[in-house]
């Protein structure tokens with residue numbers, strides 16, 4: 458079996474056949490395959506230990522995006538999502554990117570920022586200077602908290618100190634710069650921030666309040682680039698449409714919110730499948746998009762000399778293979794095995810590439826034919842299910858609504874009544 462993620466007509470296979478392909482690709486054991494297929498695999502006693510007041514679990518559809526080639530390596534990408542057409546769109550865009558070599562990525566390392574807030578000092582700028590001088594003491598205290606991380610080459614590497622003006626007066630914010638290796642790092646960084654707080658209080662002569670990680674992870678950036686062949690996209694006019702769509706998002710926050718939402722469709726679906734903290738991912742992405750004071754697109758689109766669309770994405774992606782749900786949720790563990798990523802950085806780079814692919818697919822659909830055609834076709838099945846259609850009724854009703862271009866709940870109800878009347 459070849460390790461290519463380009464699986465011909467994967468979507469046409471039935472569910473067990475698809476799982477067989479993935480199983481062979483990723484060398485999944487029978488147990489792992491069963492866990493995936495059993496619709497959740499999260500036992501109640503484990504769920505009960507993960508959060509509070511548990512009454513059950515809530516499974517989501519898990520799909521596989523095909524065709525991803527990132528830095529010359531093939532990936533089958535697990536995506537957990539309830540929204541139709543996202544997995545198909547990612548696979549389709551990844552296929553177009555393959556023509557010109559797939560995705561190329563870079564990163565700034567798995568580095569997070571922890572903040573210690575001090576207020577009430579008389580001389581904030583002198584306090585800033587004194588904290589900088591106390592850097593070695595602060596770093597040592599931080600690193601004493603996590604010998605495992607230090608052994609792996611991570612840990613607190615530096616501090617940055619800033620004075621900010623607030624509605625309650627000046628504050629001195631000490632920032633711990635922590636290499637989290639293969640952890641997302643929130644627990645690790647928060648522990649360090651709490652440990653160094655007494656030093657910060659003593660040195661700054663202020664009172665320490667908050668001690669917590671920042672989700673605006675500007676030192677944990679991931680970038681991906683791909684060239685999308687103009688013929689595969691449907692011609693140079695489509696490329697021009699994509700660039701116009703990007704320019705719209707660049708100029709208008711109302712459009713930009715939806716532009717970035719489309720990117721996060723892909724990133725969050727992979728994050729969820731792999732047991733990541735998706736709130737942290739959303740917070741990081743949108744705050745990064747706003748860092749200049751104006752909400753901006755996380756991607757950029759240009760046309761190269763051949764007329765192809767060149768897309769780039771840059772955003773913080775704080776993910777981990779150690780800790781959190783990634784380490785305990787059985788389906789997340791199986792999904793990480795399907796991806797075959799060896800580090801948190803590699804996971805983040807694949808996720809950024811999926812985000813870029815998702816954006817391309819959305820912009821292409823919007824520029825070429827409008828999003829509704831493809832989207833609603835898939836959505837029609839959901840509407841049919843919502844009104845109570847079962848088995849083959851779902852496909853019959855969905856098909857009829859698509860043909861009539863009336864993909865609506867009221868029409869689905871009528872069609873279901875017609876079908877039921879015919880049968881009785």
Ligand code: NAD
Pocket residue numbers: 603605606609611637638639640641642643644645646647670672734737777779780781782
């Ligand atoms: P964690 O504390 O469970 O694991 C990290 C620890 O694992 C490290 O401190 C290290 O001691 C150890 N470790 C072993 N092997 C490692 C390796 N190869 N690389 C790195 N560390 C290794 O988890 P975490 O990543 O510190 O925290 C993540 C969790 O924190 C998530 O569940 C998240 O939801 C939660 N959280 C998030 C926020 C936020 O984003 N604002 C706040 C609080 C908690």
